[in-house]
Amino acid sequence: MLYSMKRWTPNPSRWGMVIVGLTLLAGAFVTAFAADSPLVGAWQLDSEQSTQAALYLFTPTRYSMILAATNRPDVADTGKATADELRASWGPLLANAGTYEITGDLITIHPLVAKIPVVMKPGANEVYQFRIEGKTLTLRQVRNARGVAVDSAATLKFVRVE
Secondary structure (H helix, E strand, O other), X not given: OOOOOOOOOOOHHHHHHHHHHHHHHHHHHXXXXXXXXXXXXXXXXXXXXXXXXXXXXXXXXXXXXXXXXXXXXXXXXXXXXXXXXHHXXXXXXXXXXXXXXXXXXXXXXXXXXXXXXXXXXXXXXXXXXXXXXXXXXXXXXXXXXXXXXXXXXXXXXXXXXX
C-alpha cells in the first residue's frame, strides 16, 4: 500500500519557531561560557588606595562600577549649592553599568547607564586590561569611551569580597 507524501511548504510560523529556537540555544551557549568568567563576584577597592572607595560587581554577562573620592565635600542642600560645590562633590565620581566581554586579558565594557552621557552613547565602550591573582584583581584602562588610547591610567587594585 502506498501512502501519499505531503509536500513540505515553507511556513513563516515554522521559520519563526526555528529562529527563536536557535536564538535561545545561542543565548544558552553564551551564558554557559560567560559563567566561566573569573570576574564574577564583588570586588572592593583595596584599602591601601585610601583616597578612593569603589565597589565593582560582575555577573556572568553584566557589570556595575562605582568609584568615588573619599574626600568629597558634604553638600547639605544641593538645591542651594554653588556650581563649584556641586563640581567638587560630583566630579570625582565614576558610575556606570552594562554588559561586558573578555578577550584575553582585556575587558570591554558596554555601558547602558553612566554618570557621563558620552560613556553610555550607543556603540560606546571602554577597554580595561585586567589580571587576577588569588583574590586580587588589578585593572588599568587602556581605551576610553571616545576610542582614545589611555596611556597614563592608574592601575587599580581590588580585593574579592564575594
